[in-house]
Amino acid sequence: MDNPSKIMEGGIEYSLGKFDGKSVLYDFPKILVYLNAKGKLLFGENFKIYKEDRDILLKLCSYFIKDKVNCDKFEIDIKKGLLLSGPVGCGKTSLMKLLRHLVPLRRPYEMIPSRNVTFSFNHLGYKTIEDYGNTKFYCFDDLGVEPPGRFYGKDCNVMGEVLLSRHELFLQTKQKIKTHATTNLNAEELEDRYGNRVRSRMRELFNLIAFDENAGDKRK
Template sequence: MRYHAPHIITEGAIQYPLGTLNGREIQYDFEKILIYLDAKGKLLFGKKFKIHREDREILYKLCLYFIQDKARCTQMGIDINKGLLLSGPVGCGKTSLMKLMKHIVPHQRPYEVVPCRNIVFGFNHIGYKTIEDFGNSQFFCFDDLGVEPIGRYFGKDCNVIGEIMLSRHELFINHKRKTHATTNLNAAELEERYGNRVRSRMRELFNLVAFDKGSKDKRM
């Protein structure tokens, strides 16, 4: 992927303008961003991918966050300095959207989307170094937060993702490093899973952006 200017993204032989350049500022156009996201989604996930009309509101919030439109984000109660916790029912498209959204801002530092259960499997093999690795200064989106198994290393149980969240919070406070995540769980379920201390850190780490509870399963 190449881009000639931050507002024009080139995929193969096709150029996608996401807006217009006004001096050094990009005036983004939401409809144009959706055209690009639909095309990029098909490249990443196959021809069946599509942008669903009922997701426009959530996409609008995500777009405002990623293009760092501070004024509009503030109106919507989104802090552009915090990460995103994208929540919603199984199959509503959270993971795909988090894999997709970073492509509209190729000039920003990308984050890696990592399934929480894979992190726990890694911990079970190599132990506490896993927590260090994911608590480091890289940018991550932790996928499927809260449904991973408890970690177990040399007979000792560990709430691996809970420990990583504490490290990520420290990183956020000291170095402004953002963390993103997706989850099927609500706030009460997250607190039950990780405890009050981690849940309160999550409030500081994340903006909560939630799909409607009735969002359909797009994998059907």
């Protein structure tokens, strides 16, 4: 039987903790070693796990490995998706691309730039909203800064509509269909962008995990 506490990357075996035959007892420092190595493989040698991001990473890892004790402590609901917010360049997208590798046996989500959803709508119309309201798992990247939707002269708040569809799906499937997102906007800005109705659905869809607003731009 495979040992789910170990992951092979680039010919090296990484241990994430101990496997007792039923479940994995994860070890956070070991997880960080693995994520650092996997990040270098995915994003290049300059990738590193920053000390100041450890608190955020502990929350994100607790969610992905379904560590109930930590999730309760951080008030994270495992049934909901994640909305990772923070300033431009703080590493939100990289972390969401990276963390899906932490639990390889679990169903992965697709990273979709929110602007691509709007571009698709402007080209294909309402079929786009139907397409993203399906049973796949998505992480919508850069939510809130996508261009306006317009199809045959009609304006549409495309990502707002997609989130409403995803929320309906979330309720219908008893929280089995997850939606994640990253955003540079804060709660008020999201409400301005999508309106009160979408914002209240977002509270039901997402756990909000936020970087410090003074987090530096790691791309500089």
